[in-house]
Amino acid sequence: MVEISTYNGVELSSSTSSATNTATATLASDFETFLLLMTTQAQYQDPLDPMDSSDYTAQLAQFSTVEQQVQTNETLTSISELIGTSNLTQMTGWIGQDVRAAAAASFDGSTPVTVQPDPATSADQVDLVVYDENGTEVQRLSLPLSGDAYEWNGIGDDGASVGAGTYTFGVESYTNGALTLSSTAEVYNQVVETQAYGDEVALILSSGDAILASTVTAVRSPDETTSYDS
Secondary structure, eight states: OOOOOEETTEEOSOHHHHHHHHHHHHHHHHHHHHHHHHHHHHHTOBTTBOOOHHHHHHHHHHHHHHHHHHHHHHHHHHHHHHHHHHHHHHHGGGTTSEEEEESOEEEOSSSOEEEEOOOOTTOSEEEEEEEOTTSOEEEEEEEOTTOOOEEEOOBOTTSSBOOSEEEEEEEEEEETTEEEEEEEOEEEEEEEEEEEETTEEEEEETTSOEEEGGGOOEEEOTTOOOOEEO
8 A cells, every 4th residue: 555644745644643642641640640649648738737629629620621622632533534434435436537636647658648727817828837757847838828728748849759757737827928827737647546634535646646635626537538527
């Protein structure tokens, strides 16, 4: 199974659950220590000057409040995990399907990549900038202002194929010669695996990227050109 470590710089792990378990263990230890201290002081108090129990009562109430909060967090974590599992079951149907999202695309050297740009509405010039997996610009193309889907065939300016690999497509919108918007175009990738991430589902793509299912804007079968917006 592919392990997702990060998504856009965010850790994809179950650290919340382990942190809650640690907090619970610490609270239990501190609570037992507090009770031991309180009973010891009560046992050895001066009969002529008995201790003021109000302070201990207040501290006991504080510990009780914290304990209830930790238990609430544990319950919420369990609910979140159940939701994530339910979503994961539903999303397994996406395995083998093509999903559209702002991510890198895997190019096999011949099959065109469908690129869906989203230029600024005020733009009078739109450029499609193709980057390889190292972030190096390999091609720059002029796009129509309509924002229609573009089929990138991987043929460079010299008429030769840029070669198979993973490519990212940037969209630059210009107005009166000034750059007004720079974004990543959406492309189709096949889903090869789904993983639970809290109450969401992470999708492992054929390009090697990991995205959240909530960022997908369309789904289609690999042998079809008709997509279904999500």
